[in-house]
Amino acid sequence: MRYLKVGKIVNTQGLKGELRIQSVTDQPEVRYKKGNVLFLAHADEKTPLMELKIVSYRRQKNLDILKFDSFNNINQVEQYKGYDLLVAIEENSDEINTEDGLYYFEIMGLTVETANGQLVGTITDILSPGANDVWVVTTDNKQTIYLPAIKDVIKAIDMSERKVVVELIEGLVE
Template identity: 40%
Template sequence: MSPTEYLRVGRLVSTHGIRGEVRILPDTDFPEERFAPGSQLLLQHPSLSEPLLLTVEKGRPHKNVWLVKFAEWSNINEAEPYKGGRLVVSIRDAVPVQEDEGEYYFYQIIGCDVFTTDGRHLGQVREILQLPANDVWVVRPKDKGKEILLPYIDDVVKQVDTEEKRITIEWMEGLE
């Protein structure tokens, strides 16, 4: 599988204790599901030629991380070499989102063409910034000019068609 076929769900930042438990910094909106007992995750690490399949034995939130014990690791020495690794799942295993209610995965939005309601092509979404008030979609103009920052709010984003990779926005003063 290519890297684009995976969704990142967390990063293994350190070990915790001596029994193989690790600290995971979550990169998912669904940590309760991803780090639940029985969940299977793939570990990507520079030392591995292929992702390593891991099964969650137990997991719990702790401050800003999750403490996770994988069935495959019984002590700190088995977990230690994989610090800095990324935990991913196949896109096929994505938790369903409510697109009709404005929920999307980043991979569905990045690369979409952005048009105004009057049909003017502005460019493509290149990045999504997660800010406290709302997400901001960074659009690289087709003429390679200055990037446009689109707040993901109802007043601006009017329609998202993930199948056609097309977003329609209402142009507002101050977006450029």
């Protein structure tokens, strides 16, 4: 079984054991449905410590608020600030490449080039500041380029060749 990070516990919410989650999933309403199971793990580790069943989910400002069946008060959840929430992905799961998009781990490390074959760099990070993700590309000379993950910029993704074809619109590269 493989596990993918879907969020990080950043704080508690209220006194009844709810947690504030900074999500790294683009589909929190799907991932955090009542009855779904997530796994708790130490930060940046992929080995789950415990299984958690979701009792409730809501969005508040830029965070997701989750309540799990295992926790009923703030004293039970206080110790988990900074921990990660993982989802289990089967090795042969159809979820890995869906029509809805790619997981962050699949995008990281892809080579970025223009339509005429000019090498831009490698995707080294993904930011989720708001309406769309921003792919951080590091060039060979260590320059950082921020590419919004929108159709005007990202023209094609070829997973078999591990590359992304982009159109560098004015203002993206100095």
